[in-house]
Amino acid sequence: MLHIESEDGTNSLKRIWPSRVEEPAREAERQVPQLTVLKSSFRFVVQPIIDHVLEIEQKNPDRTIAVVLPKLVERRWYQYFLHNQRDRLLAAGLLSKGRHRIVIVNVPWYLRNGSDGG
Known part of the structure; x- marks a missing residue:
């Protein structure tokens, strides 16, 4: 999973990723998706x-x-x-x-x- 975050971003996706994605994937015995976060200025x-x-x-x-x-x-x-x-x-x-x-x-x-x- 790729997420583009503005430089003034709040990291909200990074905070909820473990509980909303990683834990359910583990419980379902599925491969846990990796989150990649890229910073981008001016919302490009x-x-x-x-x-x-x-x-x-x-x-x-x-x-x-x-x-x-x-x-x-x-x-x-x-x-x-x-x-x-x-x-x-x-x-x-x-x-x-x-x-x-x-x-x-x-x-x-x-x-x-x-x-x-x-």
Whole structure:
């Protein structure tokens, strides 16, 4: 798991990771996921992720690298314009700079609004 944190970040994910991810994984007798936290100034997230994935690809020349990108699913078509398109920038950067061993997996992420019953 890769997490980009701004320089003024609170480390909240690092604090809850052991109880919310590591312990349940151990209890389920599953491999415990490793958390990698990268600091980034000014909330730039795209380039640090691209650099990290390309570094992993370079260090593992015999492996395929899967990158799971959440894709925000909106209820109305016009809401797509309101949210940034980081997932597209990441995918384009990784596919154009990688060595053809990077696979992009898009996962729908549904935001529920309590007032709409969803």
